[in-house]
Amino acid sequence: MTDAEDIEAAIHACVRDFYDKARADPLLGPIFAAEITDWDTHLRVIDDFWSNVVLKTTRYAGQPYVLHVPLPIAHEHIERWLELFEESARKALAPAQAETVLARARTMGDSFKAGLFPFKDKDGKPSRHPV
Ligand code: HEM
Numbered sequence: 156m157t158d159a160e161d162i163e164a165a166i167h168a169c170v171r172d173f174y175d176k177a178r179a180d181p182l183l184g185p186i187f188a189a190e191i192t193d194w195d196t197h198l199r200v201i202d203d204f205w206s207n208v209v210l211k212t213t214r215y216a217g218q219p220y221v222l223h224v225p226l227p228i229a230h231e232h233i234e235r236w237l238e239l240f241e242e243s244a245r246k247a248l249a250p251a252q253a254e255t256v257l258a259r260a261r262t263m264g265d266s267f268k269a270g271l272f273p274f275k276d277k278d279g280k281p282s283r284h285p286v
Contacts, residue, residue: 159210166205169247176239208259209252230272230281233264
């Protein structure tokens with residue numbers, strides 16, 4: 156196996172580990188169950204996304220932010236997503252690649268939050284709607 160093949164295999168394992176947990180998660184699971192009909196395709200797209208992040212494979216050419224706008228995502232969904240993804244990345248990937256994917260995931264989490272929750276609710280929590 157080349158280094159790149161090892162890394163692709165580790166990304167594959169990371170993505171499966173993440174989705175096993177995310178689909179069983181009380182907060183995230185119902186959203187994925189409602190939205191994803193073709194799991195083989197979704198997992199392949201997600202593999203391609205992360206392999207582009209780590210290996211610049213250029214197989215992914217989508218726009219993740221736009222796809223998340225219509226989803227019923229609250230602030231805590233993003234926190235939970237990042238928590239589960241960090242566990243899977245640290246378990247499946249070598250430390251250098253784990254740091255690379257986690258840095259990108261956090262940046263995306265920050266931009267999702269900034270874009271999706273521009274308001275604060277009456278308790279000062281980020282919100283999709285003005286008070
Ligand atoms: C920082 C956190 C997140 C990252 C990095 C991320 C990343 C991605 C990526 C790369 C895609 C593939 C887009 C494509 O098909 O081109 C995707 C799709 C999707 N994500 Fe996320 N995601 C995040 C948070 C979430 C959360 C919190 C949820 C809620 C359960 C979620 C649910 C989905 C769904 C349902 C799709 C499929 C959308 C569609 O095909 O219409 N994601 N995500």
